[in-house]
Amino acid sequence: MELNKIGNPLEMAEKACRAVMNAYKPEVLPPANSFHYHQGVFLYGLLRVWEATGKQEYYEYMKSYIDSLIDEEGNLYFARDELDSIQAGILLFPLYKETNDPKYMIAAKKLRNLLLTINKTTEGGYWHKDKYPYQMWLDGLFMAGPFSLLYSQFFDEPELIHTTFYQEQLMRKHMMDENTGLLFHAWDEKKVQPWADSETGCSPEFWGRSVGWYGTALIDLLEILQGKPVVQNEWIASIQHLIPALIKYQDNQTGLWYQIVDKGERPDNWLESSCSSLFLYTIAKAIKAGYVSESYKESIQKGYAGLLEHMVTIHESTLDLKGICIGTSAGLYDYYVSRPTSENDLHGVGAFVLASMAIYDLANHG
Numbered sequence: 001m002e003l004n005k006i007g008n009p010l011e012m013a014e015k016a017c018r019a020v021m022n023a024y025k026p027e028v029l030p031p032a033n034s035f036h037y038h039q040g041v042f043l044y045g046l047l048r049v050w051e052a053t054g055k056q057e058y059y060e061y062m063k064s065y066i067d068s069l070i071d072e073e074g075n076l077y078f079a080r081d082e083l084d085s086i087q088a089g090i091l092l093f094p095l096y097k098e099t100n101d102p103k104y105m106i107a108a109k110k111l112r113n114l115l116l117t118i119n120k121t122t123e124g125g126y127w128h129k130d131k132y133p134y135q136m137w138l139d140g141l142f143m144a145g146p147f148s149l150l151y152s153q154f155f156d157e158p159e160l161i162h163t164t165f166y167q168e169q170l171m172r173k174h175m176m177d178e179n180t181g182l183l184f185h186a187w188d189e190k191k192v193q194p195w196a197d198s199e200t201g202c203s204p205e206f207w208g209r210s211v212g213w214y215g216t217a218l219i220d221l222l223e224i225l226q227g228k229p230v231v232q233n234e235w236i237a238s239i240q241h242l243i244p245a246l247i248k249y250q251d252n253q254t255g256l257w258y259q260i261v262d263k264g265e266r267p268d269n270w271l272e273s274s275c276s277s278l279f280l281y282t283i284a285k286a287i288k289a290g291y292v293s294e295s296y297k298e299s300i301q302k303g304y305a306g307l308l309e310h311m312v313t314i315h316e317s318t319l320d321l322k323g324i325c326i327g328t329s330a331g332l333y334d335y336y337v338s339r340p341t342s343e344n345d346l347h348g349v350g351a352f353v354l355a356s357m358a359i360y361d362l363a364n365h366g
Helices: 009-023 037-053 056-067 087-099 103-117 139-155 159-175 208-224 229-248 273-289 294-310 333-337 346-365
Strands: 135-137 186-188 312-314 319-321
Touching: 009 037, 009 056, 009 312, 009 319, 009 346, 037 056, 037 087, 037 346, 056 087, 087 103, 087 139, 103 139, 103 159, 135 139, 135 159, 139 159, 139 208, 159 186, 159 208, 159 229, 208 229, 208 273, 208 346, 229 273, 229 294, 273 294, 273 346, 294 312, 294 346, 319 346
Parallel strands: none
Antiparallel strands: 135 186, 312 319
């Protein structure tokens, strides 16, 4: 099976985008009136579709969401105590490039300043949120990393590259499991959370979407990065370490991955579509960049075919995506596997669109 024969990834991406666009006006993307990664990950996928197709409806939808939250003076309401608020800021740079409207860069500066005031661990690691004191989560690299590098390029602030690199180093230092090659979802420096290991401070499980955010962040950071060979080489090594670990836990029957990545044999564990999509995105982009062998295309073929067979219902102009874990905190095994799933949640649709576009790009421009 060849990549360009697994359905049609660009068509699937467009159908997924239309499903959300038909359901919500931009200003009420859930959670409504919020500048947040829920919307950001979907709109990031939408940006990729616009870049590939040139269809202005995608650009206008993305722009309308941002414009509903930023006024003409660049004022932007966002939660100033959490990394989740930053991720959608990656959209400000293409909008400025298209419009030259200074309000977008004024808003970007406000988001950048969050990184100056957010609380940190004793080593300087970003707390994920104020309400999660002394905790680093894998999610945080995706929430703040790509924005930081884009901001660094635009405003010539190279120290942001080193800061982002340091955040990732801390995650590897504290959250990497050498036995599996995977990273735990969260780390509590104080070791006081109910889920924290008394010796390591780590949460006990490899939650799929958090590992997906980490891999997605790494591959995006490498795409953005210009030069800096030490940083680049270490991130490439991290990708090369992560991808074989992911492949090891890919379900043989469906090609998908489980909510708890390494425990697919447990009857109460279940296949999850957003992490499967994020893993496919990371692997496809790593192959295209030459970081890993093209032999991994087989895993992409199997995984994407599995998504279409088991998680997607295709309609004439849209599709429905199921098996998406709703927003989730850190916890114990029972907490993760008891989380509800939803259909067409932006976590999953955004991840599916990104995977579809990465596979389309690899098949057509690899």
